């Protein structure tokens with residue numbers, strides 16, 4: 001190649017690299033929040049909430065839960081909104097944070113929403129579970145009632161503390177659900193994934209506010225969560241040798257995000273790399289109630305501790 005041809009070629013390569021990697025936020029046509037990834041049969045599925053508040057609104061308006069998928073971390077397929085609070089006859093209100101996991105060929109989508117005032121509950125936040133044979137639905141209410149209602153936890157004096165479920169199945173087959181605003185609560189689940197199995201335990205990791213994400217990696221249990229004082233949320237974490245704890249505080253992994261009071265972790269290993277999903281308010285007209293899901297790389301040290309997340313607008317590279 002002649003010199004000027006080489007330069008032109010190099011420029012074109014740079015331009016195409018910039019084009020394919022400038023991807024945060026990853027969903028730009030609507031506002032999305034509370035990301036929760038899983039991998040199934042080589043495909044990464046991303047479950048999100050959906051902010052529909054106007055620019056003038058001063059609280060959340062969250063219409064439904066949505067599903068996206070990718071095999072290259074750059075091209076996202078939109079599977080629509082296979083679940084909304086109206087799927088649950090007992091529910092009213094918004095589609096807060098949720099997580100879907102697979103067990104024995106079924107997909108269990110644990111969601112936080114709000115309970116009607118009725119003979120079962122005086123209202124407040126509640127956790128439900130929907131089930132499907134496919135990661136993209138259709139989903140139906142798995143039990144016909146809430147799994148957790150406000151009356152089942154009493155340590156917080158307000159009614160909206162039972163939000164943000166995260167569920168994982170340990171190597172011995174025992175499933176655990178963690179959740180909570182203000183304090184972190186956990187309970188064992190039965191093998192059927194739709195009944196609690198034992199008492200609820202409540203604890204308060206350092207600086208804990210909400211949005212727990214619990215998983216096990218290379219023998220270490222991780223509890224990653226949103227933290228806040230008077231400032232907008234950051235992401236901090238603890239580790240443990242047992243899901244029942246004790247949990248050792250490890251520090252901050254993500255500082256505040258642009259233009260949103262909250263952020264929310266969703267963590268996954270996929271095709272040899274570790275990914276950290278979160279939300280910010282960076283889309284035009286975005287904000288704390290009009291959030292957008294982003295993804296950046298996550299790196300572990302040799303001892304399993306997590307390096308600080310570097311938030312980028314470029315996002316992650318397309319997997320070839």
Ligand code: FUB
Nearest residue numbers: 096097163210211262264
């Ligand atoms: O999306 C509504 C709430 O904001 C979630 O439940 C919290 O984790 C925070 O992201």
